[in-house]
Amino acid sequence: MEFLPAFFQLHDEPVLLVGGGTVAQRKASLLFRAGARVTVIAPAITPALQKGLNEHGGTWQARPWAAGDINGYTMVVAATPDSAVNSAVSAEAKSRHIPVNVVDCPELCSFIFPSVVDRSPLVIAVSSGGRSPVLTRMLRSRIEALVPAAYGRLAEFAGNLRDVVRERVPDEAQRRRFWEDLLQGPVASQVLAGRDERAREGVEQLLAQQCSGETQGEVYLIGAGPGDPDLMTFKGIRLLQAADVVLHDRLVTPEITDLARRDAERIYVGKARTDHAVPQMEINQMLVDLAKQGKRVARLKGGDPFVFGRGGEEIELLAQHKVPFQVVPGITAATGAASYAGIPLTHRDHAQSVRFVAGYLKGHTVDHDWANFQSENETLVFYMGLVGLPVICSELQAHGRSPDTPVALVEQATRPTQRVIVGTLANIVERVERAQPQAPTLVIVGAVVSLASDLSWFGAMPE
Numbered sequence: 001m002e003f004l005p006a007f008f009q010l011h012d013e014p015v016l017l018v019g020g021g022t023v024a025q026r027k028a029s030l031l032f033r034a035g036a037r038v039t040v041i042a043p044a045i046t047p048a049l050q051k052g053l054n055e056h057g058g059t060w061q062a063r064p065w066a067a068g069d070i071n072g073y074t075m076v077v078a079a080t081p082d083s084a085v086n087s088a089v090s091a092e093a094k095s096r097h098i099p100v101n102v103v104d105c106p107e108l109c110s111f112i113f114p115s116v117v118d119r120s121p122l123v124i125a126v127s128s129g130g131r132s133p134v135l136t137r138m139l140r141s142r143i144e145a146l147v148p149a150a151y152g153r154l155a156e157f158a159g160n161l162r163d164v165v166r167e168r169v170p171d172e173a174q175r176r177r178f179w180e181d182l183l184q185g186p187v188a189s190q191v192l193a194g195r196d197e198r199a200r201e202g203v204e205q206l207l208a209q210q211c212s213g214e215t216q217g218e219v220y221l222i223g224a225g226p227g228d229p230d231l232m233t234f235k236g237i238r239l240l241q242a243a244d245v246v247l248h249d250r251l252v253t254p255e256i257t258d259l260a261r262r263d264a265e266r267i268y269v270g271k272a273r274t275d276h277a278v279p280q281m282e283i284n285q286m287l288v289d290l291a292k293q294g295k296r297v298a299r300l301k302g303g304d305p306f307v308f309g310r311g312g313e314e315i316e317l318l319a320q321h322k323v324p325f326q327v328v329p330g331i332t333a334a335t336g337a338a339s340y341a342g343i344p345l346t347h348r349d350h351a352q353s354v355r356f357v358a359g360y361l362k363g364h365t366v367d368h369d370w371a372n373f374q375s376e377n378e379t380l381v382f383y384m385g386l387v388g389l390p391v392i393c394s395e396l397q398a399h400g401r402s403p404d405t406p407v408a409l410v411e412q413a414t415r416p417t418q419r420v421i422v423g424t425l426a427n428i429v430e431r432v433e434r435a436q437p438q439a440p441t442l443v444i445v446g447a448v449v450s451l452a453s454d455l456s457w458f459g460a461m462p463e
């Protein structure tokens with residue numbers, strides 16, 4: 001490690017800034033945020049820097065830097081365009097063991113400014129040792145997106161509880177578990193949602209559990225989206241990474257289960273159409289049992305848990321047993337497939353409504369009131385419709401839809417293996433038979449399908 005990451009307490013400390021241009025101005029704004037008393041030495045300064053000094057009680061000495069200027073300062077920053085001045089400032093500061101930063105010159109620095117994600121009191125700093133500020137800024141943006149702005153309030157909330165928790169949970173290991181439960185469970189969710197009163201009630205419950213020795217688990221019902229791991233939500237990833245156990249099924253890709261903690265137990269409860277690996281009732285019961293053992297359980301479901309996902313049944317049993325749970329929506333296959341196939345589900349010229357329909361066969365038929373499916377201005381999306389496709393196409397035509405109505409079958413949507421097979425109600429069955437697609441597949445019916453040839457952007461062109 002070239003530089004030791006450390007955080008300076010600069011509140012009311014005198015800091016010298018040599019230079020008054022826009023680069024100095026950027027450094028000054030960081031120093032102001034840290035509460036430093038900034039003195040600028042420079043022949044001229046920008047109006048914004050002058051304004052910052054006025055607002056934060058800093059001073060400006062309108063002259064060039066001279067040897068001996070660094071006396072009495074806690075920290076020195078050189079940001080002049082003159083490399084000789086920068087070198088002299090650095091040499092003098094180093095000879096007196098005063099931390100010095102020379103902007104864009106790591107070799108002259110005894111400390112460097114990292115890229116900062118400021119969720120005060122939570123602060124995250126990223127540095128590449130001065131090698132690539134652009135890379136650190138890019139990383140910072142990613143972290144910004146991952147760490148909700150409200151995490152600062154969560155840190156504040158936890159900080160206010162520290163004394164009381166130390167007193168009521170004296171055992172260190174128990175205390176660590178308490179903090180993990182608090183920061184990853186429902187209490188944190190309440191704080192992040194701004195419901196501090198409810199959060200405080202949750203803290204009391206957690207403390208009571210710790211004292212009685214019983215631990216309460218929690219279940220996260222997480223929508224994993226249609227396959228592309230980048231389509232997971234931030235919340236889904238956060239809760240997945242908090243889980244001790246992960247229950248996943250066939251539709252969840254390995255790239256997504258890999259996002260769980262390495263030490264988390266993974267249980268496959270997958271279901272193919274004809275093979276129910278673990279019956280639904282057993283899955284429901286498993287969730288209750290694992291949570292009652294005090295575990296944090298992530299139940300990962302393909303797409304959205306509440307769209308043909310039986311998520312409702314899974315949480316019904318949890319609710320009956322008073323097991324706390326959270327539900328995280330996911331991108332459902334219909335929207336994922338439509339976006340990645342270039343088929344807008346609604347469009348001012350083609351479709352004013354969209355309907356998600358279960359397309360599986362019950363016996364030899366797909367059970368629907370087909371007379372209700374006749375609007376030319378409505379897009380129909382059939383989930384689980386591969387086997388029932390011949391019935392779907394013939395029923396729609398028998399009830400008045402034109403044989404020329406465009407149809408797309410999207411195979412393995414959003415994954416690198418995605419294929420889109422396009423046809424009409426009259427010929428799609430034959431085209432699909434020829435293409436032999438692999439599950440999962442989704443069928444989209446309606447005029448919007450005709451846009452795919454122009455709007456397709458992902459993977460292979462529609463066949």
Ligand SMILES: C[S@@+](CC[C@H](N)C(=O)[O-])C[C@H]1O[C@@H](n2cnc3c(N)ncnc32)[C@H](O)[C@@H]1O
Pocket residue numbers: 226227251301302303304305306307308309331332333334337382383384385410411412413414415440441442443
């Ligand atoms: C039991 S349903 C689960 C739906 C899921 N809860 C959702 O919101 O997407 C399974 C069906 O979703 C569709 N499906 C899920 N992922 C898909 C994908 N990546 N590509 C195409 N269809 C998909 C298929 O029709 C599959 O038969």
